[in-house]
Amino acid sequence: MKRITCLFAIVLIFTACNNNFPQLSGPYMGQSLPGMSAELFAPGIISNDLCNRDVAMSPDGKEMYFSVHTPDFAYAAIICSKEVNGVWTKPEVVSFGKDPRYTTIEPAMSHDGKRLFFCSVLPKDGSDAPGDQDIWVVDRTAGGWSEPRSAGTAINTEGLEFFPSITREGTLYFTRADLGTNIHYIYRSKWVDGEYAEAERLPEQVNLGANRFNACVAPDESYVIVPAVGGPGSLGGVDYYISFRNEDDSWTEPVNMGPEFNHASGQEWSPFVSPDGNYIFFMASIMAERNPEELTYDVFFEMERQAQNGNPDIYWIDAGILDKLKK
Helix, strand or coil: CHHHHHHHHHHHHHHHHHHCCCCCCCHHHHCCCCCCCCEECCECCCECCCEEEEEEECCCCCEEEEEEECCCCCCEEEEEEEEECCEECCCEECHHHCCCCCCEEEEEECCCCCEEEEEECCCCCCCCCCCCCEEEEEEEECCEECCCEECCCCCCCCCCEEEEEECCCCCEEEEEECCCCCCEEEEEECEECCEECCCEECCCCCCCCCEECCCEECCCCCEEEEEEECCCCCCCCEEEEEEEECCCCCECCCEECCCCCCCCCCECCCEEECCCCCEEEEEEEEECCCCCCCCCHHHHHHHHCCCCEEEEEEEEEEHHHHHHHHC
16 A cells, blocks of 8 residues: 555656646757756756656757656656657656556666666566566667667676666666675676677776765766765765776776765765766755745645755756866
C-alpha cells in the first residue's frame, strides 16, 4: 500500500506540473544562459518540488532527458521533453520507463544520437523479477526507441553498474560496485570494432577518496568530473572533483570544484556536460532560506512545493569556469 500511495502522489504532482506547462521555445528549453555562477535550471519547470537529477541531451539539443524519483527511490523514471516546431513539449516518461516495477535512471546519449544508455533493474533472466542494476541500451528507430537490451558482459557483471557517460569517440565511462566491499570504482570501456572492449579501472586520480560515484566524461575526453567522498578539500559528504586527461592518457591530480558546485549538505552526485561542451549541469540538494513573514498552514505547503526544498534539483553553469580549475 505504501508503494502504491507514493506512486500515486508523484503521478498527481507530475500531472499538475504538466497541466500548467508553459510554452517554451529556443535552446535549452528557452532558458537564459548561465554565467560563471551556478543557477537553477528551468526553475519551477524542471527544477521543481520533485526529486530531479541526471541530465542528457541529443546532439542537436532538441531533446532533453532527466530522471525523476520518489524520495524513497521506490519509483524512478527517465523523463523527456522535445523541441517540436520550435516549441518544447510537456515532459513525459520515456516509452521504456513506464513499468512501475523497474526503475530507470541516468540517461546518456551517444554523440550520433542513435543510442541512449541508461541504468535499470530490468530483469535479465527471462523472469519478471527486478534484477541487479545494470547499464542498458535502446536504439533509435523510425517509430521511437527500441526495446531495451543489455550493454553486454564487458560492461555488466553480477554486481551493480551505474551512470553511463560517453565520449564522442564512443568510449563508455561508468561506475561499478565491488562485489566484496561495495566500494564504487570508475571504469572505462573503449568501442573497438563495433563492440565494447573489456572495461578497465581508471587510476587513483579518478578513483579518488574513500568512495566515488557517477563520473561524467567530457565529450572530447579532456576531463572527467567525479562525485567523491573523502577527497582533498572536501566541503562535506559527496563533492564534485575534476581531473584533466593528459596527452599520454594519464590524469592530473583531482581538484575540488569549489562552492559553485559543492555545498555543506554533501549531496552532489550527478554531473553532465552539454554535447557542445559549453555548459555543465549538475544535481545538488539544497534547502533554501525561506524567511516567511508569518507561519501559517498554507505557508508550509508553499515552502514544500518549490525547488530547493531539500530534494535534488538541477543546476547549470558556464563551462568556462573550468579554465580556473585547470590552472
